[in-house]
Amino acid sequence: MSDTITLSGATLPDGRTRDVVLRNGRISVLRGPDHPYQRAFAGLDLAGYLLLPAPAEPHVHLDRALTWQPVGSDPDGRDGAIRSWRVRPARYGLGDLRRRSREALRTLTARGVTAVRTHLDIGDGRVPLRAVEVMAELRAEFHRVLDLQIVAMPAPGTTDRTIVDAVSAGARVIGGRPRLAPDCRQETRRLLRLADRAEVALDLHLDDGFDPRMLAVGDLARLLRASGFGRPVTASHLANLNRLSPSALGRVTETIAASRMRVVALPSPRGCGLPMRALLAAGVPVAAGGDHLRDTGHPMGRADPLATAAATGLAPDRAWAAVAGHARAVLGLESGGLEPGAPADLLAVRATSLAEALRTLPEDRIVIKSGHVIARTAPTRKVRVAA
Template sequence: MAPLLLRGARLPDGDVRDVLLDPDSGLVARVAPPGLLPSAPGGLDLTGHLLLPAPAEPHAHLDKALTWDLAGAPPGDLPSAVAAWRAYAARVTEEDVFRRAGRTVDELCANGVTAVRTHVDLLTADGSYGDGDPLRGLRALLRLRERLRGRLRLQIAVLHVDAPDELLHRALDLGADLLGGCPHLSADPAASVERVLRVAADRGVGVDLHADETLDPGAEDLRLLARAVREGGFVPGVTASHCVSLGAVRPDEAARTAKEVAAVGIGVVTLPLTNLYLQGRGRPSSTPRGLTALRALLDAGVTVAAGGDNVRDPFNPVGRADPLETASLLVTAGHLSPDEALDAVTAGARAVLGLPAAGPYEGAVADLLAVRAQSVSEALGASCPERLVFAGGRLVSRTSVVRELY
């Protein structure tokens, strides 16, 4: 394919540059002041646009997406959401998952996402894994992954609570990329963590656990995971998602745990949209934010990513499948700077997914998002629906807006 020249784009540091993309290599070939690069047919004028690294979505639930109206509206706490989803899961079909997940991925792509890690339930109504076809959701997402090749990278993590080893191996044999789990829902969280790491090590795949999705300061999933990784010498990548309880402990304790997490290379994914919705409902006065200890983790050198988690399902009735919405919440509720928040949904998210760096820089992967904005704070604060999305140096999505005021 012919190189693609993006003219007059403003970079995150404020400089205006022309950026040459090479679709054959999928990399950014050149970055130069305007007018210095040879023009080519089919180039794009990005005057008035901010050119950013494309976001990645490090934590989605595509099999659950868009089921809020279908599954009923629970009161809004985590146990009620789990119960509502399990009841609905009894009648979920492979085609149902494929259709809803496809719609959600289209929303993610239009908003700038070029890589997604989704968790997928082993679909049973009661979690017993005994009857029915628990792998139908996984098969739907494997089909979707094939359809998305060239437009979006899709990683699939198997989400379960104490599923038999045999079922986990079947899921990996089908093509799942890594193992997930919810130790805090297990009868024996420590054994659950150790078993997932053992199976993952046997298969040479990574792990991404739902950890400490509670405001209880005594929750131990993250510490158990850090200790098990340290003692077992686990090599493939390890991610802990949620880690809400870390934000409920004393600052000195959060700092100690953060250092333990950094020492063993665990990445942490914070999920502000869903955790702000679900957590703290029993505390009507001085309601806690329900986020992990972001500053302690960053100060310790932990790779911190941020995701959207649920999109209009029993765990959260809202959500726009937009990483810039996620980043905006990290500014308002997590007290990060706009640049730190943007990093969590771009560089941090790609690092957790094990992907090379992307952005408008020579030699970087040409996964880019052009937003009609002049600064990072404007991009996060004003929603900015006009966007162009590039994956591997190719334009894969363009959203234009017509606004009429009378």
């Protein structure tokens, strides 16, 4: 397989047309279309395609993916989806979990995603770490096409030992939903302590209920500054920020920015819809994730970064940064870009501009990982006109 490939005639987000030379897994050269080549390389014609830095998925639940049809959802209250899921997992064996997760990863890859962070429930059932163990196997299986990070999400009452064992089984991040514990503050401190002990990052679901009287994200931000915790920390959801007055929101966003934690928004019908503009204005780089893929939380989840970016409501360039550069930063990866030296993780879509791509969500896509084409979708269209 050649280590050098030229992407000819690609449209960049700023409207320029360029030939992009990829060498040894990175962008080597960007040339105007009339530049004379010194030597010929293997090429890919991208005329008519928009070339973008590849997106990442910073927040998805692969253990629940594709379970809507057999599981359904309890519509009663905010936590109906959580209850629906918890009474069903025992019905699924390891083979089913592996099949659904593999299909979800293939869908994400075909849509352009080259890095994924998945949150997996642990502590429930007779095999408390089965999801982590299966996903560790799939991480090895998919390592050539995407980077897969595993977050261990302990159920209420999960012991410290089980959480630490999840790290030994393959998790590289400790997660959690502190609001489901009897004492939210105490649970936040426990998970931070365990992440420090296991020497891994922390990624928590916070403030996704309906009670804005205590903002766990503010408590976490202050705790981080006081503790000197040195590993990456991410806060996801944060729906309660929407209930704050402008002055209170300003104070909280400043506290979050000072703590240097990372934030993931989930701008889907069942996501948090947090005030991304306020956080961005405070200097907090906000990523955006899909959260659910046709499961109890959202039966229409698409696993499509274009749809996630469009749902942010931001200007096209900022929307794409949320699912690309900022999302990769949450995963601790190089931010990527379209300049010499950047990783050659790229997505080409059939569109003339980023605004058009976010509006039309074209299925015609070419996915490039480390300088090699790993997926190509070319939809077939047939239209019959009545005589």
